Amino acid sequence: MNKDSMAYKGVLLGLLCAFCGLTLSGVNAITAPKIEEARLAKIKANLEQFYPGAEFSEVRDYQDDTGLVKGVYVAEGKGMIYNLKVTGYNSSGFTFMVAYNDDGTVAGFTPIEQNETSGFGSRCFDPEYINQILELTADDDAPLLSGATLTSSAIRNGMAAASALFEAGK
Amino acid sequence: MNLFTIFISALLINNVILSKFLGMCPFMGVSTKLDSAVGMGLAVTFVIFGASVISWFLYYYALVPLGLEYMELICFILLIASFVQFVEMFVKKSSPGLYKSLGIFLPLITTNCAVLYVAQDNITQGYSLIETMVNSVAVPLGFMLMLVIFATIRERLNGNDVPESFRGNPIAFIVAAIMAIAFTAFAGLV
Amino acid sequence: MTAVENKEAKMGFFKEMIYNNPVFGLYLGICSVLAITTTITNAIGMGMAVIVVLVLSNILVSLIAPITPDEIHIPVYIVIIASLVTIVGMVMQAYMPSLYSSLGAFIDLIVVNCIILGRAEAFACNHNPLESARDGLMMGLSYTFSVLAMSFIRQVLGTGVLSFTNPLTSTEVFAFRLIPAGYEISVFTTQTGSFLTFAILAALVAAYKNANDRKVAEAEKARKVAAAKAAAEAKKAAAAKAAAAKAEAVKAEAPKAAPAPAAKAEEVKA
Structure with a gap:
């Protein structure tokens, strides 16, 4: 595939986006539960102050x-x-x-x-x-x-x- | 939130340059002459409005249903880059004079912090479509307001006896400091 | 390297940091500098994030640049940088939540920090990964020192307290009160103070650069004058040598000429 052809550019961009998307979803799977947990704990700590x-x-x-x-x-x-x-x-x-x-x-x-x-x-x-x-x-x-x-x-x-x-x- | 409140607070109270420090890089470069300041301001207004509205739709109709909220940054910045490219082509064809006077600053609108900030802020604040449109017009109008004010001040500053190490950008920042004090008068307006 | 050379190299490093400072010299990435430099913790946190993104993006861009066609190089670099920033943001939000909430939207705005895209385009796409990584590290350190200097001034003058909070545990590592309570200049914690501090630091860097340029120009001038003087002296010496040689030649000829009239005089006499 020639470097200057539209197909090459499309494939390169597509592969790059797919790779980045996969990496991000992996990191998200690791960090999202921790973030949610911290958020709820913070709210709970504040709520406990009142009752x-x-x-x-x-x-x-x-x-x-x-x-x-x-x-x-x-x-x-x-x-x-x-x-x-x-x-x-x-x-x-x-x-x-x-x-x-x-x-x-x-x-x-x-x-x-x-x-x-x-x-x-x-x-x-x-x-x-x-x-x-x-x-x-x-x-x-x-x-x-x-x-x-x-x-x-x-x-x-x-x-x-x-x-x-x-x-x-x- | 009231549309008028959003408009006034984005334009004056939380002015994007003086209060939020966004859009400083092109600001320092373009605010030296008045006509390029106005041209840049209008270009940025168009880009921010268009890019923010499109990214609002992209977020709520594509990313959220698919559960891909974490792709927000990549999608938004790619959208902004493509939109600026499109605007550049359009300006080149329709008014070459404007294209020439804006020069390198037109593609640099992609890296203008204000564009990405407004697109993301509309999502963070949970604005509806109408509120998004008002916010996305008010913020760049604030930017343009500051550009015009600064251009008039800096044009006069050029002829004055500025200390050698302050010439150019440092004295512009001193001017910005004084304007920031002036604009704090708007706090509590709405 | 000898001791003198080492010292020169070290001074060169600091000189390089000030001379080619991306923040105060080239005015890149100033949005984030103005906004987050309220405390030292913020400055260090942001600096670390920028270093990580800059080094990794430089490495990745230098790896992918050879196979990237020219027309799409901007979107490719943007995707790389944006992914890195998103990852850094997610990690920060999970493990350093207090730092994440103080830096706010400016973590995501690292992607439009002119320094990163600028280095990717100017340097990383033309050099190998190792050199690009080093360049990224240098630029990142430069940025970190700049924001550290600015936050130091703003925090000490604005709140009077010099403190640092460990971002991982949100506990205060140290806190010294340098200015008595009630005497701090709280304008430095506001937007105005931010602009003022930036202006003064930028002017200092400009003054340093101007003084340095003047020194270099004067040294150049002195060198030129000395060179001209040396040339003139060499010319004079050469001329003197030529004159001396000529005088010798004349002298050599003189006895020949003198005996001739002397011989003629003798002939006449005789």
Whole structure:
């Protein structure tokens, strides 16, 4: 087969893609289970914070129009936990989890990943602010914090989305 | 997510150059003159829009049903390379002047980080087709906005007394630093 | 190699790193440099990934280049590089999850890092696998040193803490506070600081290059002047030699000429 013919080029590209595809599927078979395992363990570790020792299950289909809710989990007989991703001051956003007991009170609030401005937005993750949230119920809005307007607004929007789902689920 | 929010945040708040640092390589090369900046911006907008929409379809209608999500990177980058090749042929035939002024930068759009990023970001964020289209237009428009602003600044910078070791690209990065501060004013707009 | 030659070779290595630095000299792959250099852990992690991809892709490209027709060489190289990047990404996500989440989308963007495709096209397709591997390693190390320098500055000035986290176990290996808390310049952790640090490092490299070029130009000029001087002196010496030889010849002739008039005078006398 001549090097310049279309057939040669086609065969070369095709063989190369097939070879790469096979290698990738092999590596994927090795690494994918580990990745999934790590992901579930991380989520479970976070869920345990709210209701240690409870039975957790994930809710797959939920109707969320805001796009902020990234995960919904049920703690059997105890409450609901919501994983939210919102954008405060930092454009890459931050994630946090909020849990509502079955009676509607806030069971817990914890940041997962955040990079807000230290001394300003990060005050929303200090015990002083978090204690204020723990006093709330599903009907209340999270308080705004002066000097941390964007971050606390983002938390308010996130919790509003979570409580909307909570009310809908009841 | 609201289409308007996506548009404004991709254009101004999370500007692809100042906030996400993507598309810097061609940016430094092309932002020296205004007319090549506009031409490049339009070319990149077309490429990103076309490539992102096609890759959206490729992902959801070919890769996901076949369970081949891990082939995403290879398929996307091959798609982008072919699309740029096609655009290059088209521009060469339809407007040779534009082709000549863009020069080497037209095939280099393949290696523009922004193109691959937008294609992948649409999937990561789980956008629908309409949201993908809006995002894929807003991001390169942000790129073009920055190109035009920079070209006007750099054209004036050329005549000024820049310290010897800062001439060329280093002073452009200082300009970018100041613009980054300016654009943080848009945080919290939507 | 003697000690002096060894030292020169070592200095040559560092000089090479700065002179042909792909990041600050040629401005290749700057998207990733600006984005990930927030901590040293990120820098080392990214540097390692780039080295692995660069070395392997250079080897594979140099192996496949002889049988690849010219028209499809770009897609072929892209498929190779993209597969390598996907593999590196999958391995990183499985075994170094904290590093994977801090580097984010920039692992996949290694495939459009201009350094890798650039080296594949410029070097690997024309050289044998061993040389290509070495070139990949050199370029990768160059890149790693550049990002390390930048992250060092940004992390120490921006957060005040110099720390490194083991990516495999996500445990902190060391953490030193170099700037007292509250006195750090947090702008260096933002996009602005990234541009600023890059500009200053690029200007430093440019200054070094300019100074070096000036030194080389002056040395060349001095050499030329010395050569011209030596040539002039050689000419002068040659001319002096010729004059001396001529004077000798004249002197030799003079006694011959002198006796002639002397003989004539004697004849007249006699």
